[in-house]
Structures are given as C-alpha cells and as structure tokens.
Amino acid sequence: xxxAQLHRGRLIDHIQLVVANLSASRAFYLPLLEVLExxxxxxxxxxxxxxxxxxxxxxxxxxxxxxxxxxxxxFQAKDRATxxxxxxxxxxxxxxDNGKPGERSYHPGYYAxxxxxxxxxxxxxxxxxxxxxSARSVVVDF
Numbered sequence: 733x734x735x736a737q738l739h740r741g742r743l744i745d746h747i748q749l750v751v752a753n754l755s756a757s758r759a760f761y762l763p764l765l766e767v768l769e770x771x772x773x774x775x776x777x778x779x780x781x782x783x784x785x786x787x788x789x790x791x792x793x794x795x796x797x798x799x800x801x802x803x804x805x806x807f808q809a810k811d812r813a814t815x816x817x818x819x820x821x822x823x824x825x826x827x828x829d830n831g832k833p834g835e836r837s838y839h840p841g842y843y844a845x846x847x848x849x850x851x852x853x854x855x856x857x858x859x860x861x862x863x864x865x866s867a868r869s870v871v872v873d874f
Contacts, residue, residue: 744784745784746784746785746786747784747785747786747803747805748786748787748788748794748795748800749785749786749787749788749800749803749805749851749853750787750788750789750790750792750795750798750799750800751787751788751789751790751799751800751849751850751851752790752799752850752851753850753851754778754779754780754787754788754789756826756850757787757849757850757851758775758780758787759825759826760822760825760826760827760849760850761780761782761785761787761849762780763821763822763824763825764807764818764821764822764825764855764857765782766821767814767817767818767821768807768808768809768814768818768857769810770782770783770807778791778792778793779792779794785805799851802851802852802853802854803853803854804853804854804855804856805853805854805855805856806844806855806856806857806858807855807856807857807858808857808858808859808860809857809858809859810859811859812833812843812859814857814859815833815843815844815845815857815858815859816833816845818845818847818857819832819833819845819847819857822845822847822849822855823847826849826850827847827848827849827850827855828847828848829846829847829848830846830847830848830854831844831845831846831856832845833845839860840861841859841860841861841862842858842859842860842861843858843859843860843861844856844857844858844859845857
C-alpha cells in the first residue's frame, strides 16, 4: 500500500447486484447489514437497498433481464468483533465460507472475513485497525 491515508465515500456512488434469487439474497444480506449497523433504505418485491448497495431481481426494471455476474464487495466494520459476527451471520443465512476471520497481509491491522453470497459474489467485511476518522460517515442531504 502506497499511502497511510484512505478516503471513503469519494469513488463509488452506488453498485447494483442483479441476483438470480432475490429471496435468498434478502435472507443472506439483511442479517449482514444488521450486524454492520447499516439500515435498509427501501425495498419492494423486486429489489432492496442500503446506502450505496442496490440488489434487484433479474425481472426488475433496473436489471434489463441480465444478472451482473461475480463481484467482490468489501464492507467496512467498526471492529474485529463485527467482522467475526458478520462471518457467523453469513454462514447461518446461506453464505459459504471464503476466508475465515483473521489478519491479512494487505497492511498491518487488516482484519477481514470473506463469504460467498447465494450468487457466488465474494463478500468481505474488513476492519483496518485502530485509526482516527474525520467523520463516522458522509451525510448527504437533498
């Protein structure tokens, strides 16, 4: 890693996953988002969303009938215990282990866990170690 400073909320506005089985994805993601303290922003029969993540069924108007394919998504966790709880919740709700909680060699203090969601997406929770944040989150008011 070339820098010791990371910025969040500047690169990606949102991402959409188009999934084969929305019910299975809902059962997988809702408990993970709860562990991460990320509220559901909205939902309907063919989609749900939370912050920058939008998950829809293939027949949703936004999907155009196509699945998105495999992605890697990493959620920020507030501490190691949250990473551990994320992994446990994922396994209990239809996920497949893709890397048990533990330190990784990406940089000192990088503690993460990896799961495969029902569509095979690699879903990670990561705690980067003790750090000072300028803000807990970026708040955008419309």
